[in-house]
Amino acid sequence: MQKIKILHNVHYLGKTSFGLGQISVSLASAQYSLGHDVRIWCLENEENIMWASSTHDFPADRINGFKLFGPRNLLYSTDLIRQAKNDDTLFDIVHQHGIWTGISKSTLLLAKNKKIPTIIAPHGSLNQWALDQSRWKKQIARAFYENQNLKLASCLHATSENEISDFRNFGLRNPIAYLENGIHEKHLTSTGNSDRFRERYSIAKDKRILFFLSRISPKKGLTMLVEAINSIQEDFAPWQLIIAGVDEFNHKKEIELLVKQLNLESKIKILGPLFGQEKDDALAASELFILPSYSEGSPMVILDSLAAGVPVITTKASTWNDLNQHNCGWWTEINTDAITGALHEALNMSTEELKQMGKNGKELILSKYTWPQLAQKTLQLYNWLLGHEEKPDFVILD
Numbered sequence: 217m218q219k220i221k222i223l224h225n226v227h228y229l230g231k232t233s234f235g236l237g238q239i240s241v242s243l244a245s246a247q248y249s250l251g252h253d254v255r256i257w258c259l260e261n262e263e264n265i266m267w268a269s270s271t272h273d274f275p276a277d278r279i280n281g282f283k284l285f286g287p288r289n290l291l292y293s294t295d296l297i298r299q300a301k302n303d304d305t306l307f308d309i310v311h312q313h314g315i316w317t318g319i320s321k322s323t324l325l326l327a328k329n330k331k332i333p334t335i336i337a338p339h340g341s342l343n344q345w346a347l348d349q350s351r352w353k354k355q356i357a358r359a360f361y362e363n364q365n366l367k368l369a370s371c372l373h374a375t376s377e378n379e380i381s382d383f384r385n386f387g388l389r390n391p392i393a394y395l396e397n398g399i400h401e402k403h404l405t406s407t408g409n410s411d412r413f414r415e416r417y418s419i420a421k422d423k424r425i426l427f428f429l430s431r432i433s434p435k436k437g438l439t440m441l442v443e444a445i446n447s448i449q450e451d452f453a454p455w456q457l458i459i460a461g462v463d464e465f466n467h468k469k470e471i472e473l474l475v476k477q478l479n480l481e482s483k484i485k486i487l488g489p490l491f492g493q494e495k496d497d498a499l500a501a502s503e504l505f506i507l508p509s510y511s512e513g514s515p516m517v518i519l520d521s522l523a524a525g526v527p528v529i530t531t532k533a534s535t536w537n538d539l540n541q542h543n544c545g546w547w548t549e550i551n552t553d554a555i556t557g558a559l560h561e562a563l564n565m566s567t568e569e570l571k572q573m574g575k576n577g578k579e580l581i582l583s584k585y586t587w588p589q590l591a592q593k594t595l596q597l598y599n600w601l602l603g604h605e606e607k608p609d610f611v612i613l614d
Contacts, residue, residue, distance in 0.1 A: 220598055221253045221305065225323050226313040227291050229256070229279070230264030231491050232462055234431055235516040236339060239397050240313040241272035241279075246398075246591035248274060255305075257322065259284055259293055271492070273400075289353070292318035300325040309598045310334045311373070315341050315366070316357045324365040333601040335393070336366060337373035340513030340534075342382040345435060366390075370601050371611070375514030376535035380612065392612040393597050397514040398587040403523040404578055408493070408500030417487060419501070423456040424567070426559075427502035427526070429490060429517050430509075433464035437508035437531065437550070438471050444508075444556040446478045451563045460487040460498065499524035503570050504562055508555050509533040523581045525574035529558045538584075544577035 224244050229237035240256065248254040256274070258265070260281040269276035282296035300322035307330075312323045315338045327334045340346055347354065354362075366372070371391045374380045380392055414421060430436050438459065445452050459471070468486060475484050490498050499505075505521035505528045512534035521528050528545035530536055531554070539545030546558035562570070599605040607613075 218599075218604065219252055220595065220602075221308045222247060222255070222598070223305075223307040223310045223326075224254070224256045224313065225258075225310060225319050226256065227259045227317045227319045228264070229258050229260050229268035231267065231489065233268075234462075236314045237268055238272065238516050239339070240311075241268050241274050242398065242400060242587050243311075243591060243594065244278075245272050245274040246587035247594065248278070249588070250591060250595065252595070254278065255280065255307075257282065257296065257299070257319070259291055259296065259317075259319070290318065292321075296322050297325065301329065303330075306330070307332055308602060311594070312336045314339055315362055316354055320357070320365045321361040324361050324368065327365070327368050327370075333370035333598075334365075334368070335371045335373050335597070335601075336369045337375065338379070338382075338513070339375060340379065340382075340511055342379070342386045343511045343533075344382070344385070345511040347386075349435070371597065376512070378533070378535055379513060393608070394610050394612065395590060395593055395597070396585060397516060397519060398585050398590040399516075399519040399523050399581060401582070401586050401588075403520065404582060406496055406524075408496030408498065408524070410497065410501035413494070413497035413501040416497075417458070417485065419456060419458070419485070422454075424454050424504075425502045426455050426457045426504045426506055426563075427498060427521075428457065428459045428461070428506050429495065429498065429520075430461050430507060430515070431464045432459065432461045432468045432471065432486070434467055435509060435511045436461075437510050437533075437555075438467070439474060440552045440555050441506060441508045442471065442474050442478065442480065442484065443552050444559055445483065446480060447552075447556055448560055448563070449483075451560055452483060455483070455563060457484045458487065458498065458502070459484065460490045462489045495520070496524070499526055502526050503567060504529065506530070506555075506559075508550075510550055519581065519585055522574075522577035522585075525571070525578050527562070527570055527573035527577060529555070529562060531555070538580055542576050542580045544573050544580055 224240045226240040244254045256279045265279045282293040285294045326332045374394045505526045507530040531550040539547045548554035548558045596608045
C-alpha cells in the first residue's frame, strides 16, 4: 500500500462545529488507522483541538490550529494563508470540508501554487435555501476566493444525491464523488442512561420522548414541527418533544414564542446543546428522532440516532430513502402536512414496534455507514486523482 499524505481543511472542530468537526476528524482518524499520513488544518484553539482529538480518536499533534484575524464571522486567518503559501510538506491531496470561510483561500493557494489535487465537500452549502441566507457574506467570499476555489477543485464531494444537482445548478462541471458520511462502530455499542436524562431535565417517566437535536436555526424546520404537533394534539398526548441545540440567529426565541402562542408549553421542552454522554443519555431516553429540515447535506445526527437504535423522521432535504427501504424511519416531503402525516403514523406505534425499527436502523448503519468503509472509498478517490487507479464507480463526470 502506498502511503498518501492527506490534508483535511475545516474551519471548526469543537463542540459547536455543527457536524463538520465530527465528519472531518472521524474521516481523518479512519484514514490514519489505515496507515496514511493524515493532518488537519483548522481555526481552533488548543482546548477545542484536544476535545476533538479525544472524542474522535485522532492524534492532537496532527491538528494545526490557526488564529483568527479580523471579524470572527469571516473566519479568516492570515497565519493560515501564510502557511498555505509557504508550506513545504507537499501533501498529495487536500480534502476541504465546508465553504464560505478563509479555509477556502488556503485550499485555493495549495491548488494554484503547489498544484495539489483538491476535493471540496460543501456539506449542503450550495443548496438554494442555504445560498439565500447571509447572501452578502457569500458574495464577498465568491468574489475573493470561493468561485475560483470551487472551479479549480479536482473533484467535488457530495454527501447526498441532492447535492449532485446543487453543484450542477450552481454551474460547476467538476467531477463529483458521491460519498455519504459515516459513524464509528463503537457508537453501535455505546449506551446512555435514560433515567439520568429524565431526572436531570425533569421529564416524567411515563412520557414518550420525541427528540430533536441540531442547530436551533430557521433551516431546521422547527416551525413546521411545532405546527404539526399542534394539529395532532390528541395523538401527541402521551409524548413530549425535546428540542436540544445551539441557538442560531436568535431563532430559539421565535420557537419559544410560537410554543407559547399555541399553548404547547407542557408538550415541548427546549434545552441547550447536548454533547458526549448527555447526547447518549438523551438518545437512550428517546423512542423517536425528528429532523424536519429545509436544507441539509448528510446530517450526522441521523446517523447518531440510527446507531443508537432510534428510528428517524426527516425530510427530503437530505437523501435518506434508506429510512423507508430499511423500515427504520420516515422520509417525507418538506412541508407541514407531510411531517404531520409521518408523526401521526409514528406516534401511534407501540414501543415494541419502534424498537424493532431501531434494530433495523442499527443493521443499516453496520452494513453501509461506518467510517472504515467510507475511508476506503476516499482512498480509491485519492488514488484515482493521483493517477494510480481507475475511476471509482461512485465518481460522476457528466
